[in-house]
Amino acid sequence: MSSAFLSRTAIAAALAAFAPFAAMQTARPAAAAVAVSVDTGADVHPFSPLIFGIAYGDGARNAAIGYPLRRWGGNSATRYNWQVDVHNTASDWYFENIPGASDRSHVPPLGNDADAFIGEARAYGADVLLTIPTIGWTPRADSPQQHPYFAGFSVAKYGVQEPPNPWSAATDPWDPDAGSGECLPAHNPSPDCVAYSEGYHLVNNDPHDTSSEVAPAFWKDWIAHLQATFGGAANGGVRYYSLDNEVMLWNSTHRDVHPAPTTFDETWNKAFAYGGAIKQQDPAAKVTGPVTWGYCDLFGSAADDCAEGGDRNAHGGMPFVAWYLQQICAHPLAGGARAVDYLDLHYYPQGGVALNDDDSPSTAARRLRALKELYDPDWVSESWIADLGDNDANHYSKPNLIPRVRGWIDQYCPGTKLAITEYNWGNDGTVSGAVAQAELFGIFAREGVDMATRWVAPEANSLAERAFTLFLDYDGAGARVAGNSVRAQSANGDQVGAYAFNSGGRTMVLLTNKTTTAQDVNIAFASVPGTAWTLYGFDATHAVHSIGTGAPAGTSVSLTGLPAMSANLLVVTGADSIFRNGFD
Structure with a gap:
């Protein structure tokens, strides 16, 4: 299969040399080639490697x-206590304080999780985005290092509890006193077993069972430790800090310490206080916020009903993220710095495609179409998001995520950068998820995302990892996609996605085949792109590899038989300097 991608001038010779491949080609039904155009002089802008x-x-x-x-x-x-290396699992696992390093004779303990995490990343030159908690609570310093751990909903203290879902137990199997915080009045007649939208919660528990109150100064001391250990942001240390995690879900995820819905004002007031503390301790650091959980909190707070509600109405009816941006620019810190430098969003496509092992044809197709939620102003989400309707200028059923928030940035706080620090388009073993991941990088580069972090790192040698390799080491010798994003257009983006990049003498074109059949592609460049090309790619059965080589026919390159459900990177080299729009 290594000769499957050849210039049309070499196809006849290749077919003669590889009879099995020839048989496959002749058996494939004839279909029109997808036309792709590339102009390295249009829509030129550098993109960040942090995507x-x-x-x-x-x-x-x-x-x-x-x-x-x-x-x-x-x-x-x-809820991480840096002084003793203990975190709380919140609703993910019975609201328990889980210890890290065992020797607490040092502050923080030697070998603590955070220092190890940062040290590993800095050792190979990666930057770190570190969460600074702003919830106001941290695990108690006297948290046990052995079972039983401190838990938010002790069965002995708060009574019988219920499984949080059909596949879990009512209590931690290793700590039977650590309850779920869920209840039924028939089993737990306490007046604190209270109905909510999906069942019954225990309320009025004591946050001090697991946690202690802390203020911004507590985290300034942590940053001081990190500066002493790794250097400051300007000297090889941690450069990026995020303001907590999904603050509009605290009243569910962390309801044992923050049962009240988070509001517009609470979120901004904490951003200003904690962002200011970070900048005071390390002025060169960059801060990201508000760290949304998904689509609803683009528009409203936890106190609202998804997009709209009383809290939003009390703030001029402005979408939450637009209002938050307005506050960043309206309230600079002393000296003029901003409390927040990056608008930080999380986004997961709905409709059963994110964090999912389903790679059936229907789900795969829907997963790949969901990419249009990021950039297409006319695309209606194929999920519950469509139920939000299209009855005002916000066009709720049409996410158009990146242009939407970039418009808010331009209107309310120009110069703010954009980060998408959680996203997922399918689990590691889905080939459609891997193809989607590759196309996500093209979208992030083209649409101007400044930072992105997938949830989570792909497993070694997984399909999803191949998408990263295609961009970070496509030739196996360290060659990366870098430089500028430039214009690329596909005549049929639902069949073959097209994205282009330019760096010095290289023009690189990402081509994603989103279909279940092989696709031919004809690429027309606005000017002669170079003297030679190599095609790299991966599919369900092949890791990233060099597939074929050739020479452009003037301003054209034709490729035959891009494999079904694959991501491919055409790298053209040898361009004259007058056509170079990027940098090495």
Whole structure:
């Protein structure tokens, strides 16, 4: 199959040399080639290497792949006590304080999780995005290092509890006193077993069962420790800090300490206080916020009903993220710095395609169509988002995520950068998810995303990892996609997606075949792109590899038989300097 992609001038010779391939070609039904146009002089803008980031992952594998950004975040990061290396699992696992390093004779303990995480990333040159909790609570310093751990809903203290879902137990199997916080009046007649939208919660528990109150100064001391250990943001240390995690879900995820719905005002007031504390401790650091959980909190707070409600109405009817941006620019810190530098969003496509192993044809097709939620102003989400309707200027049923929020940035706080620090378009073993991941990088580059971190780092040698490799080491010798995003247009983006990049003497074109059949592609360049090309790619059965080589026919390159459900990178070299629009 290594000769499957050849210039049309070499096809006849290739067919003669590879009879099995020839048989496949002649058996494939004839179909019109998809036309792609590339103009390296149009829509030129540099894109950030930070779009290739991940959360967590194995340190050695992260180094081998070369991820440029590693995020410490997620639900457990909201309650992490750096002084004793303890985090709380919140609703993910029975609201328990889980210890890390065992020797607490040092502050923080030697070998603590955070220092190890940062050290691994910095050792291979990756930046770190570190979550600074703003919820106001941290795990108690006297948290046990052995079972039983401190838990938010003790069965002995709060009574009988119920399974949080059909596939879980009512209590931690290793700590039977650690309850779910769910209840039924028939089993737990306490007046604190209270109905909510999907069942019954225990309320009025004591947050001090697991946690202690802390103020911004507590985190300034942590940053001071990180500066002493790794250097400041300007000197090789942590450069990026995010303001907590999915604050509009605190009243569910962290309801044992924050049962009240988070509001517009609480979120901004904490952003200003904690962002200011970070900048005071390390002026060169960059801060991201508000760290939304998804689509609804683009428009409203936890106190609202998804997009609209009383809290939003009390703030001029403005969408929450637009209002938050307005506050960033309206309230600079002393000296003129901003409390927040990056608008930080999380986004998961709905409709059963994110964090999902389903790779059936119907789900795969829907997964790939869901990419249009990021950029197409006319695309109606194929999920419950469509039920929000299209009855005002917000066009709720049409996400159009990146242009929408970029418009808010331009209107309310120009110069703010854009980060998408959680997203997922399918689990590691889905080939459609891997193809979607590759196309996501093209979208992020073209649409001007400044930072992105996938949830989570792909497993080693997985299909999803191939998408990162295609951009971070496509030739196996360290060659990366870098430089500028330039114009690329596909005549049928639902069949073959097209994205182009230019760096010095290289023009690179990403071609994603989103269909279940092989596709031919004719690429027309606005000017002679170079003297030679190599095609790299992956599909369900082949890791990233060099597939074929050739020479452009003037301003044209024709490719035959891009494999079904595949991502491919055409790299054209040898361009005259007058056509170079990027940089090495």
